[in-house]
Amino acid sequence: MRVTLFVDGANYYYMQRDKLKWNIDAQKLRDWAASKGELVDAFYYIGKSAPSDLREQKYLDMLTYSGYSLVTKEIKEILQDDGSITRKANLDIEIVLDMFNTIDNYDMAILVSGDGDFERPLQLLRARGKKFLVLSTAGFVASEIRAVAGMHFIDVSTLRDELERL
Numbered sequence: 440m441r442v443t444l445f446v447d448g449a450n451y452y453y454m455q456r457d458k459l460k461w462n463i464d465a466q467k468l469r470d471w472a473a474s475k476g477e478l479v480d481a482f483y484y485i486g487k488s489a490p491s492d493l494r495e496q497k498y499l500d501m502l503t504y505s506g507y508s509l510v511t512k513e514i515k516e517i518l519q520d521d522g523s524i525t526r527k528a529n530l531d532i533e534i535v536l537d538m539f540n541t542i543d544n545y546d547m548a549i550l551v552s553g554d555g556d557f558e559r560p561l562q563l564l565r566a567r568g569k570k571f572l573v574l575s576t577a578g579f580v581a582s583e584i585r586a587v588a589g590m591h592f593i594d595v596s597t598l599r600d601e602l603e604r605l
Contacts, residue, residue, distance in 0.1 A: 440476030443545040444469060445534055446507070447552035448485030454553065458579045459596060466505040467605040471598065472549050475572070479544050482537055483507040486514040486528025510537070535560045546570060555581030562587055
């Protein structure tokens with residue numbers, strides 16, 4: 440089975456920081472995905488500062504050396520009504536475009552995200568005869584994703600021992 444990994448970098452980061460309270464090694468995550476079949480692609484979507492700071496650039500370099508294809512978008516700063524600034528780089532569209540532009544290259548998509556915006560794309564993947572797994576964690580995955588994924592949802596917290604052994 441040909442497998443492609445799609446990692447929503449922002450969702451991945453906040454899931455680890457806010458819910459899991461432990462870091463998932465991106466290389467081990469890629470290796471775990473490869474254990475599901477022939478890993479034909481691994482995409483990592485992430486907002487990027489302009490210019491990148493050293494720590495951010497080291498992380499991006501590590502991802503590319505670990506076999507990920509990076510898809511980046513410059514982080515925008517949005518001034519809120521209360522005067523605070525929100526930093527955002529939404530890459531959901533890029534993820535969906537890549538899922539469907541590469542659809543002939545894989546039999547199963549592994550999506551690392553709990554974002555409810557992926558409900559319809561996952562439904563369409565299923566309609567096209569594609570298998571998928573969704574990796575997220577309780578309290579961080581939208582109910583729409585849980586509903587469409589059903590038994591194809593994996594709570595990352597249950598994979599900790601397996602990921603750390605890789």
